[in-house]
Every structure is written in structure tokens, then in C-alpha cells.
Amino acid sequence: MTADFSAGTWRANASALGDNRRMPEMPEVEVTRQALELTLAGQTLRAVALGRPLRWPLGCPPELLSGRRVATIGRRGKYLLLQVDGGELLIHLGMSGSLRWAGADPPGPHDHVLFDTERGQLRLRDPRRFGAVIWHPQGTGVHPLIAHLGPEPLGAGFDGAVLHAALAGRGTAIKLALLDQRVVAGVGNIYACESLFRAGIDPRAAAGSLSRPRAERLAAAIRDTLAEAVAAGGSTLRDFHHADGGAGGFQERALVYGRAGLPCARCGSPLLHLVQGQRRTDYCRRCQRR
């Protein structure tokens, strides 16, 4: 019995991109949150053990966490927020992190944080070690890593007007602006590409040049894209004992990401790719306009 709440998988078209890595963006983190709410909430941490260092240090001796109870699991952008006696644990999955309940197998070389609880051992696996687990004691205000985050894309504080205002005066490409977590929290490379395609917006368009109607359309596209991904991942949690983090489900849904060279699902013309901010962008030249 191995429950793998790994970061989901709006995975790139394997043949086009040549890989099947998991890329934790907001939907994958939210699905993980839901799984932890079912399995970790209410558990007491018996011990926490650390492997190789992650992006940031834990911020306290791991023994300090022993005996503390995890009350609830929240999320802000791509951060999981475990409410623990006396503070909170911030968890970021970086780009290759996943959380899973251990089976009988011993920890692997990429299992860098082990949480022992009454129900078993929860492991953070993160081959690239871009992720982090950070202790944030109560009474010290909002943690600086999440203080600057923009509105939650599926919350009431995000709509076309808010997005339009956040983009005003910015000359950077809209694709790059969407990756800026101050604009909207949780959008990563895959969903930025997908949302722009759905909204029919050229990823190179200047962010501040978007008309209000187009900002409305983009905000709706972001909401729809993320909500569908959350729903697809959440549906794999019916039986959390066998949840595998949505290994299926998302991957066939990407309309442009990882599909450069393949025909556009909407118009049939070959999808293109370019590099923006040292990051890949896939798009349709015909369906997406400035």
C-alpha cells in the first residue's frame, strides 16, 4: 500500500518533450493538500528526520517538531501550510518534489524529509532538491516567502479587473508576468502556456497592453484551466490508499504545452515554441494574437 500524493501530472506530451517529469504547480499542490487533509490532519509528528539539504534549511532542530500535532493543511500559491502546534510548516515542492506515504520499502536516495506519524511515515521525495520544508513559529507574522504572493486564482480576490490592474504599466511579456507570483499565485510554466492559448493571447504581448476585455478573458482562462486540473487530480483521490497523485488524468489535457511541432487542436496549424526568460513557451501563432 503506497499512497503517492505526488505532484500530479499535467505532464508534457512525452513524445514531444521527451520526458514525463512531474511539475508541481498550483493544481498539483492543491491535490496534494486535499490528500494530506484526508490522511495527515490530526496526526501527531513522532519524529522528523532530514536527508540531504533542500533549498532552505528547516529553520529549527528537527527534534523540536516531535510530539506536535498537525491540525490542518492549507495552501497559498504553491506552498503547503501545515498548521502545527506552535507554528506552521511551509512546504514547497520545487519542481520535482512529491509527498507520499511510505510502504515497506526503505527510504530512497531522494527521500530528504521523513515525517513519522501514528499512521506511518510520510516522505518528501525531491530528486532536484529545489523544494523546501520550513518551520515558521507562531507569532512572527506572515512568512516572508508567502507575504508577497498575489491573489489566489480560484479565490474571490481574483478576476479580470484585478488582473488588469496588476498588469498595468508593465512592459514585460504577458507570459512572464503570469509566472510572477505577485500577479497571481500558483501559475507555473505549463498553466501559463495553457491559459494564454485558451484566451487567444500571444505570449509575447506586453503585459500592460492587454485591454480590459482581454484581461477578463485571460483571468477566466486561468481560473478554468486551474479548476479543471484540480478537479481531474482530485478525482484520483477517491481511494487515497491507492492514489497515485493523478498519474493519469491531466496529461492528455495539455493543448499546447509540450506539443510544439504538433498540430493545434483548434486550427490545425503547427504549434510553435520559443524561449522567454530562459523558459520554454509553446503556443499557436494563428490562434494567439497580440
Add this chain to the structure above:
DNA sequence: CTCGCCACCTGGGGGC
């Protein structure tokens, strides 16, 4: 303030 770019890390794929 904005912008552009770097560093960090490592498995996997492709080329030779």
C-alpha cells in the same frame, strides 16, 4: 519600482 538574467540540482535523452 521594473527588467533581465543567474544560480541552484539532477535524471533522462540524444548525439557521437
Add this chain to the structure above:
DNA sequence: TGCCCCCAGGTGGCGA
């Protein structure tokens, strides 16, 4: 077979 290079990504931090 083996080796080496390149690529993917999130985000803080840097200098301009």
C-alpha cells in the same frame, strides 16, 4: 557500451 552535453523547471537575488 559509454561519455558528455543539454534540457526541464520555481524562485530568490543580483545588477542595471
